[in-house]
Amino acid sequence: MSILLVIAPALAALLYLLAWRRSLRAMGAAGWDAGADPAPPGRPGVRELGSALMLAGLAAHGFALHAGMRVDGGFHFGFALALSATLWVGVLLLWFEGLSVRIEALRVGVLPVAAVAALLPLVFPGIVMTVERSQPLFLPHLVVGTLxxxxLLLAAVHALLMIAASRALHRLSRESSPLARWIEQLPALMVLERVLFRLIALGFGLLTLTALSGIVFSEEVFGRALRLDHKTVFALIAWALFGALLVGRRLWGWRGRTALRLTLAGFGVLLLAYVGSRFVLEVILRRV
Structure with missing residues (x-):
């Protein structure tokens, strides 16, 4: 294993944790954690340094992903690389959002997970794509589909966070637990909703590319553009749900419970596109 394949993810994890610590300091100044080392009032440089550390971590993480997928002239891919790439996208969106609003509480929740995800490919490097499976469109289809x-998994988790935050604001308003203080430090629900729709828009774009590349790949391998199996049907239903949500948001201002329910429903159907199809094949039809 090249030394760069170890240094790059380790550096990314370290930078993420340093940015996480800066976010804790910024929240400590607001009284979230009495045990944190609070930043002195009036020091805006703490936020800027945290953003700079995140950006450096993103660069190291991106290099680690590229180097990890292209090893020894082959193409490695697996669940660890997919999870790592997903968290890279999540941190990138948080970095952009943090340029305009305070989202330290979201960073505190996401950055430690991203640090672990950056290191996972060192333990689970994935499999090498064989030559016979590596059709010209197979690898782009696989990577874009996994992303x-x-x-959209991040969008679903974010929707659950919004539901929990909305309920907890009333139930925990008089408590002083760490959870209550963390919820108080979350951005306004409108900001959380904006982040949610950015995740959905990005996921919908990637899902559209997945469907288009899947049609071309299916024609290349099976001789027909569209196979209406369980996976395809569920994926198209999920695509339609997320598309309807984005159109409804644009034309009729859908938000709140409607948006959250459609987000969770769309991801549930998308989950069935793989898990459900494997269940039908392996359990009902007794095929692998």
């Missing part, structure tokens, strides 16, 4: 699943 689509991952980004």
């Amino acid at each position: 689509a699943y991952g980004v």
